[in-house]
Amino acid sequence: MRTETNTRSGKKRVRISLRHLLAFLLVYIIFILLFLAFRSYLFLIMVVLFTVLVPLSFCAAWRLTDFVTGMIVSQNETVRQGEETEVVFSIANRSWLCALRGTWLLTIGNSFYQTFDSQKLLLSVPPHGKKNYQITVTLTNLGRIVFACNDFFITDFLGIFAIHKGCIIENRLFVLPQSDGSSQEEIPDVCFGVAELSESERKGSDYSEVSDIRTYRQGDRPRDIHWKLSARQSELMVKERVSLSGSEHVLLLEFSDDRQQTEKLLAVGYHKIKGLLDKHMAVRLLVWNNHQFTFESYSCTCIKELETAFCEIFQTDLSSHSSGMLHQYMKNCYPQLESYLCVRQKENSVALEICVNG
Numbered sequence: 001m002r003t004e005t006n007t008r009s010g011k012k013r014v015r016i017s018l019r020h021l022l023a024f025l026l027v028y029i030i031f032i033l034l035f036l037a038f039r040s041y042l043f044l045i046m047v048v049l050f051t052v053l054v055p056l057s058f059c060a061a062w063r064l065t066d067f068v069t070g071m072i073v074s075q076n077e078t079v080r081q082g083e084e085t086e087v088v089f090s091i092a093n094r095s096w097l098c099a100l101r102g103t104w105l106l107t108i109g110n111s112f113y114q115t116f117d118s119q120k121l122l123l124s125v126p127p128h129g130k131k132n133y134q135i136t137v138t139l140t141n142l143g144r145i146v147f148a149c150n151d152f153f154i155t156d157f158l159g160i161f162a163i164h165k166g167c168i169i170e171n172r173l174f175v176l177p178q179s180d181g182s183s184q185e186e187i188p189d190v191c192f193g194v195a196e197l198s199e200s201e202r203k204g205s206d207y208s209e210v211s212d213i214r215t216y217r218q219g220d221r222p223r224d225i226h227w228k229l230s231a232r233q234s235e236l237m238v239k240e241r242v243s244l245s246g247s248e249h250v251l252l253l254e255f256s257d258d259r260q261q262t263e264k265l266l267a268v269g270y271h272k273i274k275g276l277l278d279k280h281m282a283v284r285l286l287v288w289n290n291h292q293f294t295f296e297s298y299s300c301t302c303i304k305e306l307e308t309a310f311c312e313i314f315q316t317d318l319s320s321h322s323s324g325m326l327h328q329y330m331k332n333c334y335p336q337l338e339s340y341l342c343v344r345q346k347e348n349s350v351a352l353e354i355c356v357n358g
Helices: 018-038 041-064 227-231 259-278 303-313 326-333
Strands: 005-016 068-074 078-080 084-093 099-110 115-125 130-138 143-155 161-176 208-215 237-243 248-253 282-289 294-300 339-346 349-356
Touching: 018 041, 041 143, 041 161, 068 143, 068 161, 084 099, 084 115, 084 143, 115 130, 161 303, 248 259, 259 282, 259 303, 259 339, 259 349, 282 303, 282 326, 294 303, 294 326
Parallel strands: 078 161, 248 282, 248 339
Antiparallel strands: 005 161, 068 084, 084 130, 099 115, 099 143, 143 161, 208 237, 282 294, 339 349
16 A cells, blocks of 8 residues: 655745855856956857856756655555565656756654654756655564655755755555564463453443443433533433443553563564454453543454554554553543453563453
8 A cells, every 4th residue: 555645835945055156156257367368259158158057047946846746655554574665755847947956855763662864865856757766674663654854955057056945745654563473472361351240240330431422312321421511511412332341352552661672562462462363352452642641442353453553553652652550540441340451561571461450
């Protein structure tokens, strides 16, 4: 799957190369002195040509930036850790103007770990055509890899003026764990890692989470009425719930602030969850979100849904998911659970454990 973003925007600004300007003035003065010494029309023509060439070269470069667009295209939206992938950076020119030197300021980084690196890409701009630059990268870290360009500049033929212009060109892809890995540890008796009791067996138990708020319909349970919100509305509002009991095993990913530990937890945890899915066990994956101060919830019944959940986790950075009070938050947010599964870092290994919710 290819993903791309290409938007032209930003104001222009001009930078002058003093080195090229002084070299040009030196040649210009030499031609003037030669004309005064020899009174030759050849040198006069050269003086006139050099005088006209400066504004023409500047105007051509200035105008060219309006016709040039860039695009970043990747082969796939998701790749596996350690695999090579190709990213193509292409520029298109809709005019017959051209430039010998175009510079694109690229930023390549992992938004999940907030690590970025800047690179310069030098490409000539062909007249009324397209030029591609193929980049082969090996992705060693899990997360959301972003290829972005927010600024480029076109240098005129004389090399004196560089016309800078802002742009928004971005492409992203997700790096997932290797699919052929396997967990070496035994999976615990997961029947204890779910909300086991049905609502009919224990008064007041509700093994579900709120997925939406809607208006009251005939037949809705009184216990689902959102009384605080209904008090501010002209009609009753009801909490729409998704069941967490019976068929789904609640599993918490316990992130840490350490990047290496998180990398290992994600890789090993992926295969531990995959092992549950291979045994036809549905998983309700929970990940803490500091910005929303709640748990992100993902229903995983197959490998595709698990990969989609990991991609959603990678949309935000690591600091959004790590907290030292995860188990206290679990108790507060899911008091109905007696126990749940947890993938956590334990000394030098990653373990799938059962945690008592209390």
